[in-house]
Amino acid sequence: xxxxxxxxxxxxxxxxxxxxxxxxxxxxxxxxxxxxxxxxxxxxxxxxxxxxxxxxxxxxxxxxxxxxxxxxxxxxxxxxxxxxxxxxxxxxxxxxxxxxxxxxxxxxxxxxxxx
Numbered sequence: 001x002x003x004x005x006x007x008x009x010x011x012x013x014x015x016x017x018x019x020x021x022x023x024x025x026x027x028x029x030x031x032x033x034x035x036x037x038x039x040x041x042x043x044x045x046x047x048x049x050x051x052x053x054x055x056x057x058x059x060x061x062x063x064x065x066x067x068x069x070x071x072x073x074x075x076x077x078x079x080x081x082x083x084x085x086x087x088x089x090x091x092x093x094x095x096x097x098x099x100x101x102x103x104x105x106x107x108x109x110x111x112x113x114x115x
Contacts, residue, residue, distance in 0.1 A: 022067035
């Protein structure tokens with residue numbers, strides 16, 4: 001039996017709900033970005049830069065990054081616990097996934113907020 005010590009959520013129901021919430025955030029962000037790209041008359045560096053200078057857009061983008069990482073973690077954790085039976089290999093796989101998720105979040109924060 002696989003323990004939930006490396007799971008993102010507290011239970012299967014919590015993980016299921018997080019998958020749905022993060023998917024909704026990612027869908028909203030994708031629709032917004034496609035709409036912006038389709039209906040913006042000027043797609044220059046200045047307009048793109050001014051879009052991301054807006055604090056609300058930065059927060060929305062950060063929420064999308066965090067949602068992407070949480071969504072990916074839950075999905076990869078579920079798949080790895082189902083298909084990787086050897087504990088050491090599963091632990092290594094989940095560790096690499098966790099490290100990459102952390103790197104992507106830090107990198108996204110640096111890009112968005114210029115830290």
